[in-house]
Amino acid sequence: MVVFGNLSQFAALAFSLLALVLTLLGVMRNDARLARGGARALLSAAAFTTLASIALAGLFLSDNFQVEYVASYSDRALPIFYKLTAFWAGQKGSLLFWAWTLSFCAVLTVYSNRRDADPRTTSYVYLVLAGTLSFFLFLLCAVTSPFELLSFTPADGQGLNPMLQNPGMVFHPPTLFLGYVGFTVPFAYAVAAMVTGRSDAGWIRKARVWNVLSWIFLTIGIILGGQWAYVELGWGGFWAWDPVENASFIPWLASTAFIHTAIIQERRGIMKVWNMVLILLTFTLCIFGTYLVRSGVLQSVHDFGATGLGGYFLAFTIVTLLGGIYLIAESYHDLKTPHVLESYLSRESTFLFNNVILLALAFATLFGTVFPIISEAFTGNKVTVGPAFFNMVNTPLFLLLLLITGICPLIGWRKASASNLRRNFLRPAIFGLVVLALLLGFGIRHPYALIAFSLCGFVAATIVLEFVAALRSRDKQSGESFWSAGPKLLWRLRRRYGGHLVHFGLVLMVVGITGSTAFKQQAQGTLKRGETLQVGRYELRYDDFNVYNKFNRTIYGAQLSVFNGGEPLGILETQRRVYVNAEQPTTEVALRTTLRDDLYVTMPGIGRNEEITLKAAVNPLLVWGWIGGALMVVGGVVAIIPERKRRIAS
């Protein structure tokens, strides 16, 4: 199996390099046959990457601990499900998984271009894909192979980090990788469009679909990461502005910006240069993020350590960035568009401002993340910034972005008239103000919360009112009932309403984040049996303590009765777990989620006489953040399901 895996890996690299050479010759000699050969070599590389991945999965399942990677991340007691997911628990397996998803994307790209009339464009697309794939396969074969053997066979492996034995951690890494990897394809299309000079609408449509798809996966990955941190790490939050989190958030921002301006290019044929810049930025930021995370230059809770891969990723980042800038500069004349924006009161200009703010967020986040490196280089002292910095800088920007999210769909293309604005804005603005008045009436004085909730009201109202108005006008024509027409309209104009769903999800997410951060209540204390701890509207009574074994862990559980003003709400168990093969106990959060708030309890300590230390928090509205996140993903999916006929531009 080891030999098989190794051979597959090398064969994959060989075919990937072959694809690189063939496509390169193909474009130099303008020979369609060479390009087709390149595509076939790419498919073979994908097949061998798949075989290598199967081999590694097989090694995990068969407990082959002579393989260093398997011995490091698995053991006999590990449930079979986690044996499979241990595949991407460490760096080497992650890289193989990365290469595999990239090769899978390449297969999809080849398939989707099987009837493409323009072999020159596809050759360049395959060229970029083969180049990137070769880079990853080279790292796997030459620098950090998952099939490396130990000089002896340990009796058992060292086990999977208990914190990774959680369903959220199972899907978080692969979705994040899919997001990262997917951005290679729009980048490849962009390069092809620039080199061939065919920077018309055709490529941007393909690039958009791939970009939205990758965006969906990146969004899922980021949200699952947040959820994992929330239920598993036990510090009570879901986002800490850690460098690793930022590394996924920064490309997400750039890609979101592209999704918006791609629409303008499709519709109006302008902003071509800008879109190239955004695609290049998204892709480079993914690679640069990987460099930051894997090089050990930054302090992070995700301790990947200095792994020796940093240099390769940094080099790859620089090559792509310089190459991309060169291409954009070279094709600037082809790309430059004569159109200008007709008016600052137009949908185009709101898209532009949306872009400026998204990139400002990306810049501020990147700046804060690398600030320790910058300060050390210039002053010799390491100066760090923490969550306080990011919250201070990014919160106002986010609120501005939310405002624009509300304005954008209401404003016409090209040039909006004053009456158009008055008609569309009056009711949502009133709704936002009503929300504000209500909150003030309830005695809420937190400035950011007031602004955020009012804006949420405003944006939600614009989305709902627009949909209702569209339904009404359709109603009159078709005579269909209001309720049966709704889903039909959403489906028929799924690209538009998919986008609106994403925006609505964003609103809910802001509600969740604002509620749980601005109005969080916390308490901690050490209790004997029968004693209670009050947190927010809840009372926790410590009833019982149990020790028992389950699967590969010993559980120390404390039973707590939950009351709200004397009324019993049920029992929670908060745990400390000691896993086989792990020296340290881990905290298992007890969580009671309602639409109104989350009750979040951890037990950081157990005393000799079974007195327990509890940390409890009430996080209002938090669940809406998760619901909003799910809605964003659903909206994204709705938006990329192909529409049969292209709608005539209104």
Add this chain to the structure above:
Amino acid sequence: MKRSNRKILIGVLIIGLAVGFLIVRGISTTSAYYLTVAELKESPTGLNLGAEETVRVGGDVVADSIAYDQQALRLAFELRDQQNPAATIRVSYAGPKPDAFEPDVEVLAEGIYRRGDNLFAADNLLVKCPSKYSSEEGSK
């Protein structure tokens, strides 16, 4: 240049300036020095630490210095420099002992240093997880 474009440009400039302002203000009010124990004790020249200035300090927990009062949730221990074990500071932290807090682990503390008492009052404590995967077996 068309007038509408100029207005848009002005808008973009305003946002740019606002972001610049936010970043500068953010850095000046929230940034903190990241120091080793030895650096904190010496306080290198050019580093004017205010008496109440929050800093981050990293070091290893001295093995037999840990005192934890579970009832009052107070943790006290000594932190030593990773390169120069002779340099130590006392740290006090009000809160539950973190999960992975053990003798000799690397800890990142955030708080205020009182030079007179050689006492670091931490209001945030982060334990760097010792990578158990690079234990003796793996490196044989």
